[in-house]
Amino acid sequence: MADSKREIERKYEATDATRLPDLGRVAGVGSVVHEGVMELDAVYYDTEDLRLAASGVTLRRRTGGADAGWHLKLPVAEGVRDEIRAPLSDTPPAALTALIRSRVLDAPVVAVVRLVSVRDVHVLTGDDGTPLAELSVDEVLAERLHGGDRTAAWTEIEAELADDGDPAFLDTVGRALEEAGIRPSTAPSKLARALAETAPGEAPADEPGTPRTAGDHVLGYVRRQAEAIVALDPAVRRGLPDSVHAMRVATRRLRSALRTHRRVLDREATGALGAELKWLAGELGVDRDQEVLDARLRARLDELPGALVIGPAAARLRLRSEAARSASRRRMVAALDSARHLDLLRALDALLAAPPLLPGAAAAPDEELAHAVRKDHKRLAGRVAHALDLPPGPDRDAALHRARKAAKRARYAAEAARPALGRPAKQAAKRLKAVQSLLGDHQDSVVARETLRALAVQAHAAGEPSFTWGLVYGREEAAAAATERELPGVWHRAHKARIRRSAGG
Structure with a gap:
């Protein structure tokens, strides 16, 4: 022990x-x-x-x-x-x-x-x-x-x-x-x-120099995310607060970088690695998503006046949460112990030891990185416009979820470009984070409503009142509608902060 x-x-x-x-x-x-x-x-x-x-x-x-x-x-x-x-x-x-x-x-x-x-x-x-x-x-x-x-x-x-x-x-x-x-x-x-x-006298390894090219900046960003994945592994195993979230974010940032910087790193060479990073983020996400869902539903129950909490709602939620979190944690640790995870870490080492650089790697960072940020911003703009054109309902929910993923990728691209582009990238990342957070809250509401419906069905089958679950469902529905009304204004501010061609590239 x-x-x-x-x-x-x-x-x-x-x-x-x-x-x-x-x-x-x-x-x-x-x-x-x-x-x-x-x-x-x-x-x-x-x-x-x-x-x-x-x-x-x-x-x-x-x-x-x-x-x-x-x-x-x-x-x-x-x-x-x-x-x-x-x-x-x-x-x-x-x-x-x-x-x-x-x-x-x-x-x-x-x-x-x-x-x-x-x-x-x-x-x-x-x-x-x-x-x-x-x-x-x-x-x-x-x-x-x-x-x-x-x-x-x-x-x-x-x-x-x-x-x-x-x-x-x-x-x-x-x-x-x-x-x-x-x-x-x-x-x-x-x-x-x-x-x-007591060293035998070998020459020390060279320290990385100041990044000068787009390739230097991209590889520096990739290296930082890879190091974070490795360093956070023991924290996740120990169950330290926020460690799963931090490791999942590093995994997603790294995968986004490989997808965004196609003119710097050869996607034919990194495609398999990107797929493995998606797998790892998914395994980490099972526990993290359950953690977020549990906190959201507990907060919703706590918001209700006591007279409106009818039946053993809190106990049912707690039992469901404990069972789900126990299973998700076992699955996550098993993934970290797997040969597949070790192969992923070896692939990261190999990528950094011999990066598959393309001609874009030699370009000036302000030109190449600005181009990458604009490209991801354009993708996000198309997805937001498509989602807002749809009527409220499942199709819009799915479209907003796709827009959320694009917002995350665009934000990560701006964050990676910040050392080269300075304040414009910082401002863009800040506004894109607001879009991502708003869309993330909307998706959390979609998932919460699915879970609330399942809880209501289970309660009814057990002979318990399902009134409280229906009430919370209605509140989640209202919260999602408020988010959708807020989105155009938040997106407008982010779109105004986009990096324009005058910033380079």
């Missing part, structure tokens, strides 16, 4: 001559408890080409100290990581290897570095004895286990915030250390420093 905690810490350089300041004088500190010296022995695991380290992820087996066991650390923000722990075993636990699968694919993880640290620990507490932070002085010996046998040694100071502590307190501690002449570390982690100082 694995558990997790949020780790917020700062690291500082130290030498044998470094002396800590009087930590008891730090603002907010009531006392300093010296917990003594301990020895920690950690072996870090990675693929032979160090894929985990490249993305700031660490997997280690550590003995010594109060938290001996396997630790997986996933980056959240600068100085912030989620640490997932599992009990000691001889091999990496399955609960942790599942969370690195999107990064390592099917490559084996091997022991790459051993770190032995002599840690001198001080706990800073408040006036009431509540722990505020732990400050330790670590004497570290690093030994390369794979790709060489070099060693390195250094001393560092680490300040880690106590659980549920205020991150601002670490700023206060940091100022006290810096006033004593102690400087922040340039290494993000012990492992990163160990790998750098």
Whole structure:
């Protein structure tokens, strides 16, 4: 069984001559408890080409100290990581290897570095004895286990915030250390420093340069979405808030980019990848759509006066929701565990390693990207006009849903073009997002009404009153009609903000 905690810490350089300041004088500190010296022995695991380290992820087996066991650390923000722990075993636990699968694919993880640290620990507490932070002085010996046998040694100071502590307190501690002449570390982690100082001497990989061509911009955007899909995989598996939505959005943005930029990336070469991205978005969508639907229907019930909620409506909705969400989550995790998903991630790696560029990739970005945005905007304009020409009903609902998809694609195209086109692309993306959101709310109402009808049928069959479901259905119908009345004005503002030829291209 694995558990997790949020780790917020700062690291500082130290030498044998470094002396800590009087930590008891730090603002907010009531006392300093010296917990003594301990020895920690950690072996870090990675693929032979160090894929985990490249993305700031660490997997280690550590003995010594109060938290001996396997630790997986996933980056959240600068100085912030989620640490997932599992009990000691001889091999990496399955609960942790599942969370690195999107990064390592099917490559084996091997022991790459051993770190032995002599840690001198001080706990800073408040006036009431509540722990505020732990400050330790670590004497570290690093030994390369794979790709060489070099060693390195250094001393560092680490300040880690106590659980549920205020991150601002670490700023206060940091100022006290810096006033004593102690400087922040340039290494993000012990492992990163160990790998750098025991490296066999190969030249570092070139950093991407400033994007100059349309191809540079498009590939940069594609790379960011691909990296997001990989990075969000463990968050989705852990059930973190909004992770499914974020991963689905990255998947859709990437698929849209491949479809939009046909003059930059060869669609004959990316067509199969686009189909797989559609599959992944669909698998993620089962759970996400259920989440959105559940929230909408609960809100609709909560809006009703109590006297109008007749029968066990809330209980029926809750049971339906729990059953649907449980099934959708199992399906989603199974998709992430599938060979098909691994093949998709490999295909993304291959695309970025050898992109199938067309002549449009060499064009000036302001010309080529503006052309792509205008093309997607024109498609959206045609779909909106067609939908608005239809009378209210199922045909218009379907046409508005198609317009929503086009609005999303046009918005993503504008967002991708923003680094090259600046303010016009930003403004276009903002107005297109408004269109997409309005059409999205309309489609959510269509789906909600289908579900409400099914709930009413089930309630009637069970001998329960169906009045409440009919009432909510009517409210959803009215909400959809209001959305349709609002659409022409929202679309007019978006159409005015379109990127014109004078912006380039």
